[in-house]
Amino acid sequence: MGLKLSPLAPAAFPVMPVVDGVRLATRACGIKYPGRTDVLMMVFDEGTTIGGVLTRSLTCSAAIDCCKKHLRSGQARAVIVNSGNSNAFTGRVGEESVARTVEATAAELGCRPEEIFVASTGVIGEPLPDQRITSALGALKADLDGDAWEAAARAIMTTDTFAKGAVRSAKIDGKTVTINGIAKGSGMIAPDMATMLSFVATDAAIPAAVLQTLISRGADQSFNAITVDSDTSTSDTLLFCATGKVDNELYLNADAPELADFVSALNDLLQDLAHQIVRDGEGATKFVTVAVTGAESDLAARRIGLTIANSPLVKTAIAGEDANWGRVVAAVGKSGERADRDKLSIAMGGVTIARDGQRVEGFDETPVAAHMKGQEIDITVDVGVGQGRATVWTCDLTHGYIDINADYRS
């Protein structure tokens, strides 16, 4: 496709350390894209626990159905991911393709099929040529390496213009643990979840039930708080594995104070990855933070924020560097959540434009106009009815989005 690097891309891919108990390998299997890697194998040592968050799409892919089932066991030995074909809406053929991939991988690794997870991203409705994956399993296994996180992040890309990775470390019982995460996603990005895949692994020892709680909560404040184009995917997958190689105490309660530092590092990492997806939003030239306060509840605040962040009129105004706060007002009004029109306040770039339902007297647009020319746009809205607050992130809507999506069959 020859997509140009997003102007919002980070300077470089982070240096990602080895996570003890995790090995990775990638390969060019010719699923769709010529001349690039498109299959990733992640293998975990025995005893690895897993939690995950999957798309709530009612037309989810066969891979999602499989992950849902396998998450029940809470045990993981491998994840097989391909890009270029989502194996969604492929009916029985798609289910059979997943079953063959799972069985072949389990046989190759000598584990139970329930410990294998699969994820696919790319075009919908085309049968997945799974024999191109299964015939490569031996070679993938031979290539496994603990130090292949950047290659892994590259193999799962579709319309992404940069590979996405993040690292954090934290202390549990005074012992240092590492969390590595990679993600892909740039269009069809919306809460519940973005069209995204993300795989996060730690060497900490965390029971599966706790992992599940932590990843659900974390997704809520990260991947479920971003939007590029309001389109939810059939294949969204976020998996979180813990190899338990660090011999920290096992805490059975996600709210245990001993886990606080770990939870904070995890949430920070998830938000970092989510922001990277927004920064790679198709056609994005601005990274937009929408903070809503004064709503009836935190959930109401999030809904208002997402309504603003999804409004094509708000997003095109930002693309045009126009501080069109009237469109923000209109978006608040259509959110369906309670707001007091006559108490509404709106600021952009920290400058209050409207307060108590009308434009501030003698409002000088100069500093706001300057803010709109930057790459980082801040919009804050107080809707004047309660204490609920939320922050969501999005990008602008530009000609680049149309270019990419009018031409690419994804």
Place this chain on the structure above:
Amino acid sequence: MGLKLSPLAPAAFPVMPVVDGVRLATRACGIKYPGRTDVLMMVFDEGTTIGGVLTRSLTCSAAIDCCKKHLRSGQARAVIVNSGNSNAFTGRVGEESVARTVEATAAELGCRPEEIFVASTGVIGEPLPDQRITSALGALKADLDGDAWEAAARAIMTTDTFAKGAVRSAKIDGKTVTINGIAKGSGMIAPDMATMLSFVATDAAIPAAVLQTLISRGADQSFNAITVDSDTSTSDTLLFCATGKVDNELYLNADAPELADFVSALNDLLQDLAHQIVRDGEGATKFVTVAVTGAESDLAARRIGLTIANSPLVKTAIAGEDANWGRVVAAVGKSGERADRDKLSIAMGGVTIARDGQRVEGFDETPVAAHMKGQEIDITVDVGVGQGRATVWTCDLTHGYIDINADYRS
């Protein structure tokens, strides 16, 4: 702005007859646009009844608040409309501006303020210079003419590239009645309602309560079944007046069989106006009909249809003339309504692409590709769970939309 005429525009504005009891006048009052008419006065003879549908936006304009209140009486003598300024989010100043306009108009026409309706469309958050309207009332009154419907349709335009009008006639008790309607709207168009104004008048005699029922039902299948960009406006207004100049029987029941022909003509006219708004959708190059069947209910079908019609990925694919049915599947999945993935069928241009949850064996894309090159795109989806059905209309999402909205402060 120098917008180019929409390629989907009708060949000509319809020839609109006089509706007995309705007179119109327009004037260039310099509200915002130089060198064009921007105020419309519609005056009705005594005894005119009125019903209406107004935006459900929680940040609605002062004019909407006024119409809501005045609709209670069911009596109308005039509508004053301006384009260029929506008088929305203007706080107390905005309310006072509406009050002055209403009082001055009532004084000019010698009627009660409760019989005056106002509507404003255009930029949000700027105080409305209402003295430019009130100082023109005498001149407007002097210019009133029954034969000024096209001029009226022109005066209420904002980013519209063509004036929108429609005419129907029907029989009540064997007597011929006329229904004239005008509308404006092209962006910020979404159900509940579009950013649109529409004024419909008939010479039939219809009690206000019946008018209200008919217009609510009619809006549901027309203006509330279209979307351009999913953005709801603060100012949407649809008013329906009946002058009672034709001495048909008064029917107190909207379902009276004697009104069937009238209702059918009304609904047809509303759908015609709604389609014209879609055809003038900002940047539109394709008119898209999405028909959904097999849903749990008609409402569920409409929600699924609107989710498809609002999907930026579906809309950009159509702009790119790509029969990307996978994006339709994804949109069904994110609608939140029940659908059976394994029974889902999708057709484009009458050609079945997918049936029972997978692509039709040996599917030949040639006829569908040819259909996508046309200006009228048909998508039909059966979601396989019930008897609910609905049709919604939208347009494609093109560079033209970005051009218009990144530059225009509306």
